[in-house]
Amino acid sequence: MTGRLSRRALLAGATGLMAIPALAVGARRARVVIVGGGFGGATAARYLRRAMPDLGITLIEPSRLHVTCPGSNGVIGGLGPLSRLEHGYGHLRSRLGIEVVHDTVAAIEGERRRVRLGGGQWIAYDRLIVSPGIDMRWNEIEGYDEAAAQVMPHAWKAGAQTALLRRRLEAVEDGGVVIIAAPGNPFRCPPGPYERAGLIAWHLSRTRKGCKVLILDAKDSFSKQALFQEGWKALYGDMIEWVSGANNGRVVRVNAAEGWVETDFDRFTPALANIIPPQGAGRIAVAAGLADAGGFCPVDPVTFESRLVPGIHVIGDACIAGEMPKSASSANNQAKIAAAAAVASLAGQGFGPVKAINVCYSLLAPDYAVSVAGVYEVADGRRAAVAESGGVSPLGADAHARKAEAEHAADWYAAICADAWGA
Ligand code: FAD
Numbered sequence: 001m002t003g004r005l006s007r008r009a010l011l012a013g014a015t016g017l018m019a020i021p022a023l024a025v026g027a028r029r030a031r032v033v034i035v036g037g038g039f040g041g042a043t044a045a046r047y048l049r050r051a052m053p054d055l056g057i058t059l060i061e062p063s064r065l066h067v068t069c070p071g072s073n074g075v076i077g078g079l080g081p082l083s084r085l086e087h088g089y090g091h092l093r094s095r096l097g098i099e100v101v102h103d104t105v106a107a108i109e110g111e112r113r114r115v116r117l118g119g120g121q122w123i124a125y126d127r128l129i130v131s132p133g134i135d136m137r138w139n140e141i142e143g144y145d146e147a148a149a150q151v152m153p154h155a156w157k158a159g160a161q162t163a164l165l166r167r168r169l170e171a172v173e174d175g176g177v178v179i180i181a182a183p184g185n186p187f188r189c190p191p192g193p194y195e196r197a198g199l200i201a202w203h204l205s206r207t208r209k210g211c212k213v214l215i216l217d218a219k220d221s222f223s224k225q226a227l228f229q230e231g232w233k234a235l236y237g238d239m240i241e242w243v244s245g246a247n248n249g250r251v252v253r254v255n256a257a258e259g260w261v262e263t264d265f266d267r268f269t270p271a272l273a274n275i276i277p278p279q280g281a282g283r284i285a286v287a288a289g290l291a292d293a294g295g296f297c298p299v300d301p302v303t304f305e306s307r308l309v310p311g312i313h314v315i316g317d318a319c320i321a322g323e324m325p326k327s328a329s330s331a332n333n334q335a336k337i338a339a340a341a342a343v344a345s346l347a348g349q350g351f352g353p354v355k356a357i358n359v360c361y362s363l364l365a366p367d368y369a370v371s372v373a374g375v376y377e378v379a380d381g382r383r384a385a386v387a388e389s390g391g392v393s394p395l396g397a398d399a400h401a402r403k404a405e406a407e408h409a410a411d412w413y414a415a416i417c418a419d420a421w422g423a
Contacts (some may be wrong), residue, residue, distance in 0.1 A: 001104055003163060004392035005370075012341045017233055020216075028286060029054065029055070029056045029074060030046055030055055030056060030126045030346050031055070031056035031057070031058065031124065031125055031126055032055060032056070032057055032058075032125060032126065032127045032128070032129060032342055032346075033057075033058045033059075033060065033115055033123055033125035033127075033128050033129070034048075034057070034058065034059045034060065034128075034129045034130075034131065035060055035108070035115065035128065035129070035130045035131065035132055036060075036061060036130065036131040036132040036133065036282070036316075037059050037060075037061030037063070037066055037089060037092075037100070037103045038061075038066055038068075038131060038133055038316065038331070038420075039068075039131075039174065039262065039316060039328040039331040039332050039335070039416070040129075040131030040133075040315040040316030040317075040331035040334060040335045041059060041061065041129065041131040041335070042059070042066070042087075042089075042092065042335075042420040042421050043318075043331070043332045043335035043336065043339075043419060043420045044129045044131065044315065044335040044336075044338055044339045045057055045059045045092050045096070045098045046092065046096065046419070046420065046422065047336045047339040047340070048339045048342065048343065049096045049097070049098060051339060051343045052095060052343050052346075055168075055343070055346075056099070057096075057097075057098045057099065058099045058100075058101060058123060058125075059089070059092065059098055059099070059100050059101070060101045060103055060104075060105050060115070060117065060123070061089070061101075061102060062102060062103060062104045062118075062247050063102070064088065065086040065087065065088050066086070066087045066088075066103055066421070067082065067085050067087075067158040067162070068085045068087050068173060068328070068413075068417065069156070069157070069158045069188070069189065069192070070085075070328050070413055070414060070416075071084070071085045071158075072085060072155065072158040072162045073192065073195045073196040073199045073363070074199060074363060074366075075162055075163075075166060076155065076162060076165050076169060076196060076199060076200065077199030077200060077202050077203045078166070079199070079366055082158075082159075082162055082163055083334045086126045086325045086342065087336065087417055087420070087421040089419070089421065090423025091300070091421060091423060092421065092422060095304070097160060097395055098420070100275065101117065101123075102241075103117040103118050103119055103121075104117070104118040104284075105117060105118075105132075105284050106118045106284075107287070107288070107311070108128065108130070108284065108287075108288035108290075110128075110288065110289070110309035110310070110311060111270055111314055112344045113125050113126065113128070113311060115128065117244065125311075126311075127194070127311060127313065127342040127344065127345060127346060128137065128291050128308075128311060128312045128313070128413060129312075129313045129314075129315060129335075129338055129342065130284070130285055130288070130290065130297075130313065130314045130315070130318065131314070131315045131316040131318065131331065131335065132187050132210075132281070132282025132283070132284050132285055132315045132316075132318055133157070133188070133282050133316060133342045134157075134187075134279040134280065134281065134282060134318065134326075135155075135277045135279065135280060135281070135282050135283045135286075136149070136154060136156070136277050136278075136279055137206060137277060137279060137295065138277070140277060140278045141181070141251055141252065141253065141254060141275065141277050141278075142252060142253040142254070143253055143254045143255055143256065144254050144256075144275055144277050147256070148256035148275075148297055149275070150164070150256075151256035151257075151259075152254060152256050152261075152273040152274065152275045153274060153275075154274070154275055154276050154277060155196075155274060155276075156188060156192075156277075156279070158252075162402065163291050165274060168272050169203065169204075169272060171199060171272075172204065172208065172211065172271045172272050173208065174208050174209040174210055174211070175209070175210040175211065176203070176204075176208065176211050176212075176270070176271030176272065177211070177212045177213075177214055177268070177270040177271055178200055178211065178212070178213050178214070178270060178272045178273075178274065179214050179215075179216055179261055179268055179270040179272070179273045179274065180193050180197055180200075180213065180214070180215045180216070180217060180274045180276070181216050181217075181218075181251040181261065181273070181275045181277075182194075182215055182217040182218065182219065182222070182276055183218055183276050183279065184217070184218035184219055184245070184250075184278065185219060186320075186326060187276070187279050187326065188279060188317050188340075189225040189325075189326060189327060189360075189371070190325050190326070190327075191222070191223040191224050191228075191360060191362045192276075192362075193215065193217075193276055194215070194222055194223070194224070194225075194228045194362065195330075195362040195363055195364070196274070197213050197215050197228075197232070197242075197361065198223065198228070198231065198232060198235070198240070198362075198364035198365060199363060199364075199365070200213050200239050201213050201232070201235070201236045201239050202235070202236075202364075202365045202366070204239075205236055205239060205358070208384040211239070211271075212239055212240075212241065212244065213239060213240045213241070214241050214268070214270070215240065215241065215243065215249075216243050216251050216261070216263060216268075217221050217242060217244055217248070217249040217250070218243055218245045218247045218249065218251070219244065220244045220245050220246050223325070223360075224362060224372055224392055224393075226395055227370040227392060227395060228362070228364065228370070229242070229298050230396070231364040231365075231370065231396055231402075232364065235364055235368060237364050245335075248263045248264055248266060249263060250263055250264070251263055251275065252264060254273065254275060257395075259273070261275070262272050266338075273332070276395075278406075279295075279317075280294075280295030280296060281295060281296045281297050281314075281317070281318035281319070282317075282318050285297050285314060285318045288309065288312075288318070289308055290308055290309055290312065290318075291305050291318075292308070292320075294320075296318060296319065296320045297314040297318050297319045297320060298319075298320050299313070299314050299315075299320065299321070299351075301321070301322060301378045301381065301383045302339065302341070302352070302353045302354075302378055302381050303336075303337070303338065303341035303345075303351055304319060304321075304337055304338040304353065305341065310319060312320065313338035313341065313342060315331060315334040315335050315338050316330070316331035316334060316335070317331065317335075319334070321334060321356075321383045322376065322382035322383030322384055323374075323376060323382075323383060323385045324356060324374075324376050324383050325358055325360065325382050327358055327360050328416060329357070329358045329359050329360055329416065330358045332357070332416055332420060333356040333357055333358070333420060334356065337354050337356060340354070345354075353377065353378040354374045355374070355375055355376065355377050355386070356375070356376045356383065357373065357390075358372075358374050358376065358390075359371060359372070359373040359374075359390075359412065360372050360373070361405060361406075361408065361412055362409075363406060363409060364402075366406065367399075367402070367403045367406050367407055368402040368403065368405075368406060369402060369406040369408070369409045370390040370392065370393045370405060371392065371393050371405055371408070371409070372390065372391070372392045373389075373390035373391065374386075374389055374390035375389035375390055375409050393405060
């Protein structure tokens, strides 16, 4: 794969921040509050500290351990335990002096610049960074609600849902069909459903006879499509079938109790249904008035400051970042930009456009991966891909190249997690 080193170098060094001395607002120290300790929020905390050693930084996150979605398709396919995806906040707290509060933000008052915790306490901020990820849009697929997700898991937030889908997969018998319902755009991790199809096929092809993976898609094309289809064929023959939206692939209705899934014209009763429903910005962002009618949050593409509520930056899956995909890689880059923009704003300085990158590896088997990368600039008021930047792995590459990409995927995971949660 060409350009590998430069991608890694970019990841490590993107948007290097200059340290700015401590700032006071009136008699007190300036404070940035961060909502969410996932890829966006944790990275923002680290880079704020790097930029301003004496800044007050409060990170609010309900979980004591963040379980990453990257790597979770591998857990479903049996490549390792869920525990290998867990990241704590000890480094941020004890090494970087970030105040980590394990609670949920229940309300944001943009005008009064404060947030209310689930426990009732108010915390004031000078700038707020919001990175709550996504929430499911229940019942947009008729019958698919939180109860149905206990029978037909989405596994689109890592943790209990991932473990449930893994257990349900282990119960599939010879000849069983697994359905993956993939949503329309935009959604978290555009290549994710297709990576999952490959790793489920990998598991079933080794442990069962005559199983199939049927992807019912709301879309007519998908990320890295030619690479996925080439790899599926080479690795699994006809075991994986993809049905586009135009070919009646969109799932419109499910009945979890009876175990069926319907498109407009067909009903399926699979051994296992993995329903990935339409999504919107995390609930708190919507409640705070940060989202538009489409369910995600419009932002200034230079600073990631909300277009709807001043003083608040929205990053990661929750924001609308033009052509940047909703990925951990994007969230990590956007966090660095928002941190730099927040610090510049506190210092009364201007902030100009910075390029951002995304790189995304997908496994089709433990030693077979493909990737896509892109560079995004601000053009015509939005984040747009720089022409001729990035690209995808070549079609027709040999097994060594695919194995090397799988190794780079592991390196990428280690690097980006260290960049977010620390060593
Ligand atoms: P998250 O990382 O989800 O973090 C959000 C955090 O906010 C959570 O910890 C949550 O608890 C917290 N939160 C929510 N609401 C509140 C509240 N009210 N108060 C306080 N905290 C709150 N991306 C890649 O780049 N590469 C991959 O290989 C990849 N693989 C993926 C595989 C799968 C199966 C899936 C589903 C996704 C994958 N992604 C991948 C996408 C990636 O996981 C997301 O894009 C990324 O996590 C987005 O970061 P975020 O900060 O927006 O959200």
